[in-house]
Structures are given as structure tokens and as C-alpha cells.
Amino acid sequence: MAKPPIRKPKKKVCVFCQERIAYVDYKDTGLLRKYISDRGKIRARRVTGNCTRHQRDVATAIKNAREMALLPYTSTAR
């Protein structure tokens, strides 16, 4: 019997914990852009691999940046 290959998901480590970044700055749009999709949506934790705390920090930073028009709420890339 051919068993379907079981994919072992590679365990991602939170970038912010690794780099020991304590504060996620909402002004750093270059960094935050990595955590939004091309539609402008915030990437899920299962995609980014962030830990609970840093995912929340990133999300608040993105929301702050959106309020100040540094990042889009939505962008129609197509």
C-alpha cells in the first residue's frame, strides 16, 4: 500500500525572538511590509512563524502604521 507522504512541517522560529527585538516600531514600514500580503492584509501566524507575543506586536504596529497612512488598509494589486 502506497502511503501518502507525510509532510513534516518545518518548525519556524520567531524572527523577533531570534533577533531579540523588544519593540516593533510602527514607523519601520520596510520591516512591516514583510508581514502584509500584496492585498494589504496582515499575514497569519502560521505563515509568518511569529510567536504569540510578537505576532500581536506586529499586528498593532501595522494597525498604527495604517492609521498614519504609512501602510495601506487595502491595495488592489490587480
Added chain:
Amino acid sequence: MRHYEIMIILDPNIEERAVQPSLEGFLKVVTGSGGKVAKLDIWGKRRLAYQIEKKAEGIYAVADLTAEPDTVRELDRQLNLNEAVLRTKVLRPEHR
């Protein structure tokens, strides 16, 4: 006294050299009541991610200051009354 960070978006149509004096004028409220402005960083014109008041650009500035909470509230109120100010954000960087 607390540490605050204030971001201000100004109207892009005001003159470039009028930016610095007008911001310093706003921040007089802070220095006048015992606070300190540690840094005033003017980013200059920047494209907005979406239009604010039908404007596609804005002049960004970030000020780092220590002041009493009441002073900052007054500063924010005065900024929002001014028509050259499109938007403001007051943040306490250490506070989460």
C-alpha cells in the same frame, strides 16, 4: 513626566521652509510647561498609502519628548485644531 512620541502629518501645500518654525511653534507648549523635546525629526514629503482630505502626499514629522500627560493632551488638541495638520498620533513607546 512621561516619554512620548508624536507623529504629525502636515499639509503638503505649505512651504517647505515654513515647516520647521511652525512645528517648533507647536512644541512651545511642551517647553513652556517644563517638558523637554529630545528630538524633532522632519521626514519631509512622503506619499500617503491612501488619500487624506483628498491629498496624496503629506509632510511627516516625528517628535520625541518628555512632558506631563496634560501638556501632551493640550498639544494634541492644538494640533488637531490647526488646518495645516492632517493627522497626529501620540504614542508612549515603552508602554504596552
